[in-house]
Amino acid sequence: YLGGNNFQVFSSSMQNLFKFQINVESDLRRALLKNELEVFYQPKIDLRTETITSVEALVRWKHPDKGLITPADFVNIAEETGLITDIGGKVLTIACEQAKEWLDMALGKIKISVNLSAHQLRQPQIFSSIADALEQTQLPPDLLELELTENAVVENIHSTRKLLQKFREQGISLSIDDFGTGYSSFSYLKKLPVDTLKIDRALVREVPDNPQDTAICKAIIVLGQNLNLQVVAEGVENEEQYRYLQDLGCDLVQGFYVSRPMDAEAMTKLLCQQQRKFADQSSI
Numbered sequence: 001y002l003g004g005n006n007f008q009v010f011s012s013s014m015q016n017l018f019k020f021q022i023n024v025e026s027d028l029r030r031a032l033l034k035n036e037l038e039v040f041y042q043p044k045i046d047l048r049t050e051t052i053t054s055v056e057a058l059v060r061w062k063h064p065d066k067g068l069i070t071p072a073d074f075v076n077i078a079e080e081t082g083l084i085t086d087i088g089g090k091v092l093t094i095a096c097e098q099a100k101e102w103l104d105m106a107l108g109k110i111k112i113s114v115n116l117s118a119h120q121l122r123q124p125q126i127f128s129s130i131a132d133a134l135e136q137t138q139l140p141p142d143l144l145e146l147e148l149t150e151n152a153v154v155e156n157i158h159s160t161r162k163l164l165q166k167f168r169e170q171g172i173s174l175s176i177d178d179f180g181t182g183y184s185s186f187s188y189l190k191k192l193p194v195d196t197l198k199i200d201r202a203l204v205r206e207v208p209d210n211p212q213d214t215a216i217c218k219a220i221i222v223l224g225q226n227l228n229l230q231v232v233a234e235g236v237e238n239e240e241q242y243r244y245l246q247d248l249g250c251d252l253v254q255g256f257y258v259s260r261p262m263d264a265e266a267m268t269k270l271l272c273q274q275q276r277k278f279a280d281q282s283s284i
């Protein structure tokens with residue numbers, strides 16, 4: 001008798017999933033209290049000057065038993081349980097503090113990008129918490145960029161529009177993350193004060209060999225040029241992709257070819273190195 005059996009299998013696997021979620025949730029709560037969350041940084045390279053002009057903040061969980069955990073293993077659960085609000089708040093403050101430190105070290109005009117999830121965008125206090133973080137860290141708002149996915153933005157386009165307008169008035173920049181893989185039309189781009197399109201790495205992976213992906217990337221770059229938006233390609237893993245996107249007129253790239261995400265100390269070292277190179281060149 002299959003029915004009963006199936007039901008049991010289904011129900012016990014549901015139960016396991018549920019238990020797993022509860023475990024991760026309470027584990028995450030502890031992580032927040034014990035400061036186990038760390039921010040890693042990955043540079044974006046301006047393809048015209050070939051310098052780092054911007055850095056993305058990416059959360060990591062330094063678990064006492066399980067080691068370094070990447071967002072893929074906890075960001076969804078954090079979203080569903082609402083814990084992402086506290087996690088995101090923490091990441092934002094740490095990232096702004098770090099960017100202010102780089103500014104004070106005179107390492108050039110380095111922007112910091114912070115990811116905001118759909119759940120965070122729905123919080124009524126999101127604007128004030130970002131304004132507070134800027135106030136508290138004294139980071140100039142034009143050095144902060146928020147990365148929002150297409151789906152998060154379009155999900156509540158009317159309320160999002162007002163919110164993004166307020167960010168814009170503060171001088172904060174806005175980037176559409178994972179661009180090209182959502183389900184929305186382009187028309188929202190004319191309604192929203194967006195500065196940057198960030199091409200999803202799924203579309204970059206097989207450039208230039210895959211003619212369809214390459215055509216889509218080209219089209220996004222032209223779209224950006226005509227709408228006066230910056231275009232960033234994420235997930236650039238080799239020199240061929242780098243040069244190809246550079247030739248197409250893409251503005252910035254981010255990816256393992258240039259650098260993997262790294263901790264604050266390593267990122268600071270890299271920015272210092274770049275600054276020394278500038279100083280050497282200008283003294284010749």
Ligand code: C2E
Binds near residue numbers: 042201
């Ligand atoms: P994302 O914002 O699209 O970030 C880019 C992801 O691609 C990062 O993964 C980065 O490590 C990875 N990546 C960068 N270059 C390459 C490459 O050349 N090849 C490949 N295969 N991957 C590359 P990560 O750090 O695991 O983050 C995954 C996602 O988790 C992020 O995607 C973002 O949506 C989310 N996330 C990360 N940090 C935060 C955060 O502080 N708050 C929120 N709400 N979401 C976050």
Ligand code: MG
Binds near residue numbers: 056115147177
């Ligand atoms: Mg991002």
Ligand code: MG
Binds near residue numbers: 177198201234
């Ligand atoms: Mg992305």
Ligand code: MG
Binds near residue numbers: 178200201
């Ligand atoms: Mg992505």
